[in-house]
Amino acid sequence: MNTSPFHRYRSSSSPISRRDFLWRSGGGLGGIALAALLGRENAAALTAPTSGVLHHPARAKRVVQLFMAGAASHIDLFDFKQELINRHGQPSDFGEHVEAFQNGLGPWLRPVWDFKPYGKCGKMLGEPVAELGAVVDEIAFVHNLVGKTGVHSQGTLLQTTGFNRPGFPSAGAWVSYGLGSMNENLPAFVVLPDHRGLASNGTKNWDSAFLPAQHQGTVIYPGLETPITDLFPDKRSNFTTAASEAASHDLMAVLNKEHAATHPGDDRLEARIRSYELAARMQLAAPEALDISKEPAYIKEMYGIREDVKEWPKEINAAEEMDVFGRKCLAARRLLERGVRFVQIWSGNDNGFPRRNWDSHEDVERDHGPLARGFAKGAAALIKDLKQRGLLDDTIILWTTEFGRMPSTQGGKGRDHNPYCFTNWLCGGGIRGGTSYGPSDEFGYKPLNRREPTEVYDIHATILHLLGINHEKLTYRAGGIDRRLTDVHGHVIEPLLA
Numbered sequence: 001m002n003t004s005p006f007h008r009y010r011s012s013s014s015p016i017s018r019r020d021f022l023w024r025s026g027g028g029l030g031g032i033a034l035a036a037l038l039g040r041e042n043a044a045a046l047t048a049p050t051s052g053v054l055h056h057p058a059r060a061k062r063v064v065q066l067f068m069a070g071a072a073s074h075i076d077l078f079d080f081k082q083e084l085i086n087r088h089g090q091p092s093d094f095g096e097h098v099e100a101f102q103n104g105l106g107p108w109l110r111p112v113w114d115f116k117p118y119g120k121c122g123k124m125l126g127e128p129v130a131e132l133g134a135v136v137d138e139i140a141f142v143h144n145l146v147g148k149t150g151v152h153s154q155g156t157l158l159q160t161t162g163f164n165r166p167g168f169p170s171a172g173a174w175v176s177y178g179l180g181s182m183n184e185n186l187p188a189f190v191v192l193p194d195h196r197g198l199a200s201n202g203t204k205n206w207d208s209a210f211l212p213a214q215h216q217g218t219v220i221y222p223g224l225e226t227p228i229t230d231l232f233p234d235k236r237s238n239f240t241t242a243a244s245e246a247a248s249h250d251l252m253a254v255l256n257k258e259h260a261a262t263h264p265g266d267d268r269l270e271a272r273i274r275s276y277e278l279a280a281r282m283q284l285a286a287p288e289a290l291d292i293s294k295e296p297a298y299i300k301e302m303y304g305i306r307e308d309v310k311e312w313p314k315e316i317n318a319a320e321e322m323d324v325f326g327r328k329c330l331a332a333r334r335l336l337e338r339g340v341r342f343v344q345i346w347s348g349n350d351n352g353f354p355r356r357n358w359d360s361h362e363d364v365e366r367d368h369g370p371l372a373r374g375f376a377k378g379a380a381a382l383i384k385d386l387k388q389r390g391l392l393d394d395t396i397i398l399w400t401t402e403f404g405r406m407p408s409t410q411g412g413k414g415r416d417h418n419p420y421c422f423t424n425w426l427c428g429g430g431i432r433g434g435t436s437y438g439p440s441d442e443f444g445y446k447p448l449n450r451r452e453p454t455e456v457y458d459i460h461a462t463i464l465h466l467l468g469i470n471h472e473k474l475t476y477r478a479g480g481i482d483r484r485l486t487d488v489h490g491h492v493i494e495p496l497l498a
Helices: 005-010 018-025 029-036 043-047 082-086 127-138 152-161 171-179 202-206 242-262 268-290 297-303 318-336 364-388 456-466
Strands: 062-068 115-118 123-126 139-145 189-192 342-347 395-401 422-428 435-437 476-478 481-483
Touching (some): 115 127, 127 139, 127 364, 318 342, 422 456
Parallel strands (some): 189 342
């Protein structure tokens, strides 16, 4: 006698739709996987882009966001300032009152590392990011970006969501909502956190907020035995039987019906169904996408992956950072070429000492050095790899951080927060490489032209423009207001466009 939930439901007196089956089965992965075999009469409705129509021809299809959590120092990595060398050790004078986050208004501090010119464009780069020299002609640097706050949590949210307070969707969620998925077997928005933990705000940095819940980021940890949490049953769950599975389906069906009846118009149950359905498909697609074992040795070497190391020492070092960040970048490339729309890669977490993030109050050289060498190796490899596969032309890479660091010293070796000016860079997907836009002043303290700074809204508007989206028209009604990623601001940065 067939006692499967599907057999019992199909044997009822009236036919049952695929969606009714999903509801009744409570989203169990076994039931969802079985449902996928029944035919996909609603497949188009489930996978179609939310907006469906581009506002203009797109230059790019996908985005990678590289986020340096803790505030990377622009003046030690990308924004060379001769005047800091000339005045090194002299008392700092900003010509105005400065509200420092801590006590970082000591003497002027020269760049911690030497700078050299790279590429045909002659871009000056600090020694720890020298790996980017090989691809610097693909990159456009924005040196006059300004923030709104020197608080990490707010600065991070501003860069990830366009707002400096919680409750707003991540840029990746907006791209997923606006363009939909290019591969129904993988999420549209994937997040690769720092392997040591989460940055300020944790999961709020990739939340969907008021957008439909299926657009939030899916967290993946490349290199771990279980890179995606709960994708497969726990190995200890050998006590589960067909009867107990069927009973759990029946119970969940009752609970789901009760929830839906008391919460009309709530999209969370619908999102749960879609998530379970996607999880069932990911059981086949995700392991293959994340398996780097068949990648050629020269590719792994290019990304800085060290498979011969079983356990890293406790102190932070560049080889470890290259390996873990390189793995994330290689995983990102494999996800992008399989149709993932938006990949967010994090460097640095919120805890740990010696410091494991970019918040270098005590010692820039100690903290920034390994992290910078690690990200630069992986990022340069990602750019080269995408280019040789013909994917860089329609993939945008954005490097960002929550704010910069002050040109004056804190305690002799560190730098305080600088929300008044910092650097982003972009490449690929319609970006004019080998350029620098919006210079900062002679110290890297504020934009040279203080009346026309660049804000995160402009970065987001430019990225959406290259994706074929008018940032003013990508909206979602929430709380009686038509919300958008760029709030009521933002201009496309025309000089960055190729």
